Amino acid sequence: MKVIALEEHMFPRDIIQSANLDFGLRASARVEQLDDVDEGRLQVMDAAGIDVQVLSALGWTVQNLPPARSIDVSRLLNERLASAVGRHPDRFSAFASLPVTDPLAAADELTRTVEELGFVGAMIHGQTRGVFLDHPSMRPILSAAERLEVPLYLHPAPPPPTVMDAYYFDLEPAVAACLSTSGWGWHSETAMHVLRMVVDGVFEELPSLTLIVGHMGEGLPFHLDRIDDMLTPVVTGHSLTVAETLRRNLHLTTSGYVADAPLQCALATFGVEHILFSVDHPFASSTRATTNLRSAPLSERDREQIAHRNAEALLRI
Incomplete structure (x- = not known):
């Protein structure tokens, strides 16, 4: 069985x-x-047993640099990504790193990396200096992604200082660092980020924009019915319900999750066509992830879709 993994991080030490x-x-x-x-x-x-990794720079630090510096570092990262893909074209593909503090430059860099370097989309790490992707200033990036027909992978990022001060200031540093990020905090913030985009009409304006989130949907599958019941009545003027919009525009990856229950929840709420395999290398075990993929209670057709067919269709690889 061919296996494509989508959330696989890199960053050159130099x-x-x-x-x-x-x-x-x-x-x-x-x-x-x-x-x-x-x-x-x-x-x-x-x-x-992973055939292809879609590489992405772990770039939240770059994303928050001053615009000119972020442009330079993002471009350098993308050249390194392209070099890795060029050395191993059968094993790697890439998501672009974008200088989000300058949305116009970010849209240009997304266009360059897709049209000239063959990248399959871009990865954006959470909010940027307090600005979420639903803000009007971010439309150039979103419009470029829709025009280019490539997805944006919305990856979590550490919370801004105001959130750290409000929720985690009195905890032991190592505990606060984990609880605010991979232990809970950034999953819920990423889910909120997606919902902000829905309720603020991003997908009404850009109905063909595709968003990917990892970690089995960042909690959205479990909460989807409640979200729809509460939010849809107060979100007026949209052509679809909140749940319908999510099921149309959002794809999920399995990154970091190797348990059957979250997978079954994601399947029940979003359908197998919207679920793709990921590991979260190097922060999760590739062998453990593929072992779970091969043993999960799935039909062989569904297993193949999650393992590679959905990625091939969405990313055209």
Whole structure:
């Protein structure tokens, strides 16, 4: 069975150092694996039975740089991504890194990477200096993605200082760092980010825009009925309900999740056509992820769709 993994991170060590980027406690411990886009990574993929990784720079730090600096670093990252794909064209594809602090430049860079470098979309990490993707200033990026017919992968990012101060200030630092991010906080913030885009009419204006979120939908499948019951009556003037919009415009990946119950919930609420396989390398085990994929209670047709067919259709790879 062919396996394509969509949320697989990289970041060159020399760019971290030259740009003086702070990756925080967890990501800083994975610099060696993030830096490797050659033999070590391929060995991990081979051992797990992964045929293709869609590479993405772990770029929330770059996304929040001042515009001119963010443009330079994003472009450099995209050249490194393109180089990795060029060295291993049968094993890698790529999502672009974008200088979101300058939305017009970000739209230009998305266009360049798709049309000139063959990238399959872009990854955006949460809000940018307090601005979410539903803000009018972000429309150039979203419009470019719709025009180019490529998805945007909305990945979580650490919360802004005001949120850290409100929720996590009195916790032990390592606990606060985890609870505010992968332990809970950034999953719920990403779900809220998606819902902001829905209720603010982004998908009414751009009905063909495709959004991907990881971590089995960031909690949205479990809460979907409640969300629809509460939000749809107060969101006026839309052609679809909140749930209908999500089911049309949102795709989910399995990144970081290797349990059957969340998968069954996602299948029941979004359907197999909207679920794609991911690992979250190097923050999750590739072998554990593929083992779960092969053993999950799925029909072989559904397993093939999640493993590679949905990605091939959505990303045209």
